[in-house]
Amino acid sequence: MHRATRRRLTLATALVAATTAAVAVTTSAGAFDSKEQARKAIQGGQAKNVILLIGDGMGDSEITLARDYTVGAGGRLNMDRFPLTGAYTTYAVHADGSPDYVTDSAASGTGWATGVKTVNGRISKTPGTDKPVRTLLELAQRNGYATGDVTTAELTDATPAVLAAHATDRSCQGPADMAKCPSDTIAAGGPGSIAEQEVGHQVDVLLGGGRQRFDQTITEGKYKGRTVTQQARELGYQVVTDDASLKAAEAGRPVLGLFAPGNVPTEWTGKAAAVGGTAPQRCVTANPNRPATTPSLADSAATAIRLLEAKQRANHSKKGFFLQVEGASIDKQDHAADPCGQIGETAAFDRAVKVARDYAATHPDTLVVTTADHGHTSQIVPLEATPPGLSATLVTDEGGQLKVNYSTNTPGQSQEHTGTEVRIAAQGPLAYRVLGVTDQTDLFTTVREALRLR
Numbered sequence: 001m002h003r004a005t006r007r008r009l010t011l012a013t014a015l016v017a018a019t020t021a022a023v024a025v026t027t028s029a030g031a032f033d034s035k036e037q038a039r040k041a042i043q044g045g046q047a048k049n050v051i052l053l054i055g056d057g058m059g060d061s062e063i064t065l066a067r068d069y070t071v072g073a074g075g076r077l078n079m080d081r082f083p084l085t086g087a088y089t090t091y092a093v094h095a096d097g098s099p100d101y102v103t104d105s106a107a108s109g110t111g112w113a114t115g116v117k118t119v120n121g122r123i124s125k126t127p128g129t130d131k132p133v134r135t136l137l138e139l140a141q142r143n144g145y146a147t148g149d150v151t152t153a154e155l156t157d158a159t160p161a162v163l164a165a166h167a168t169d170r171s172c173q174g175p176a177d178m179a180k181c182p183s184d185t186i187a188a189g190g191p192g193s194i195a196e197q198e199v200g201h202q203v204d205v206l207l208g209g210g211r212q213r214f215d216q217t218i219t220e221g222k223y224k225g226r227t228v229t230q231q232a233r234e235l236g237y238q239v240v241t242d243d244a245s246l247k248a249a250e251a252g253r254p255v256l257g258l259f260a261p262g263n264v265p266t267e268w269t270g271k272a273a274a275v276g277g278t279a280p281q282r283c284v285t286a287n288p289n290r291p292a293t294t295p296s297l298a299d300s301a302a303t304a305i306r307l308l309e310a311k312q313r314a315n316h317s318k319k320g321f322f323l324q325v326e327g328a329s330i331d332k333q334d335h336a337a338d339p340c341g342q343i344g345e346t347a348a349f350d351r352a353v354k355v356a357r358d359y360a361a362t363h364p365d366t367l368v369v370t371t372a373d374h375g376h377t378s379q380i381v382p383l384e385a386t387p388p389g390l391s392a393t394l395v396t397d398e399g400g401q402l403k404v405n406y407s408t409n410t411p412g413q414s415q416e417h418t419g420t421e422v423r424i425a426a427q428g429p430l431a432y433r434v435l436g437v438t439d440q441t442d443l444f445t446t447v448r449e450a451l452r453l454r
């Protein structure tokens with residue numbers, strides 16, 4: 001037998017085994033909708049659309065916490081219902097290419113957005129030479145797809161930035177923030193700040209926080225003296241700032257949604273974890289600091305899909321869209337050891353996953369991938385444990401008590417990312433590529449091949 005033939009047969013056997021295993025799971029907990037969905041995923045084919053959902057810092061502990069608290073230990077979240085699930089590794093690299101075992105969102109995002117690993121803090125540029133690497137969004141645009149980038153962080157934060165910007169350091173978010181990116185300034189012949197690059201890229205839909213970055217004044221180049229928001233308007237953007245104006249956005253012109261001066265406020269609040277623990281608490285499922293006019297991540301995702309679809313329809317394009325949707329503050333509340341904030345954001349992200357899966361149910365030529373960019377600090381520990389660091393006890397919706405511990409850093413310091421592998425789950429064309437243990441740079445190849453990006 002030729003080696004190539006044997007390899008094909010081995011792959012076919014592995015995929016049949018995977019289907020059988022996956023089908024077996026449907027009988028417990030309703031892990032996914034149909035055998036047909038799994039078969040289609042395994043058969044491969046070309047995708048018309050890709051929706052990539054990134055839970056920032058959403059390791060298995062963060063998923064389990066949200067599941068336990070909201071739907072119960074025996075329940076299933078929307079993100080638990082994908083037909084195919086694997087694990088992927090997330091490490092960054094040092095400038096010499098050797099592994100840096102704990103990544104940040106910039107290096108991680110550069111990995112999945114470009115297929116190239118880089119140093120922590122860098123946005124879609126190489127680790128040693130600091131050269132720009134083309135991204136999935138840039139490739140999608142070049143190949144005629146509509147593109148969208150949605151987040152609950154500032155739009156210029158690392159995860160949305162890696163798709164539509166190249167910067168030596170993630171801090172170079174607005175024209176006044178360029179201290180760490182001397183070679184990226186327009187004066188030095190570079191592309192300018194992340195905010196300027198995002199609107200300059202003419203991404204069709206940009207939704208998130210970070211209004212203050214876009215309100216900064218550009219100091220160099222063609223738009224000198226204008227703010228980035230004014231630059232966006234001159235480039236044809238509709239600028240929206242709340243739920244009503246977002247819903248009223250017209251298809252046919254790009255949309256820049258800026259829903260908060262900084263990060264979009266969290267959905268839930270509660271008492272942060274403390275040294276020695278907290279009294280048992282229920283989370284407050286409303287945040288007085290979050291204006292009622294703020295769109296949810298699910299609403300932003302649904303509107304983005306509507307606008308991207310409408311653009312392609314108006315252009316009579318056979319190509320669909322590439323959309324990234326980030327639940328950013330899972331990570332930020334993990335850093336802050338705030339379990340209620342964290343769980344509320346995971347649940348909000350999960351509702352955005354449902355929007356994507358509902359769309360794919362009627363558009364099966366859509367590849368939907370849900371994953372994280374790195375693991376994080378929160379751990380579910382026994383009630384009787386007295387762990388070091390910060391702890392909190394929660395009373396779940398099903399009435400149980402749950403103890404969460406945060407001790408990846410000294411109390412008072414920001415809690416840290418971890419270097420663990422994370423879940424990746426998918427449905428639709430080429431979804432089988434998430435099976436097994438892969439690296440996050442493989443996600444770049446999966447999306448590129450699903451959309452046949454050249």
Ligand SMILES: [Zn+2]
Pocket residue numbers: 057105331332335417
């Ligand atoms: Zn983080």
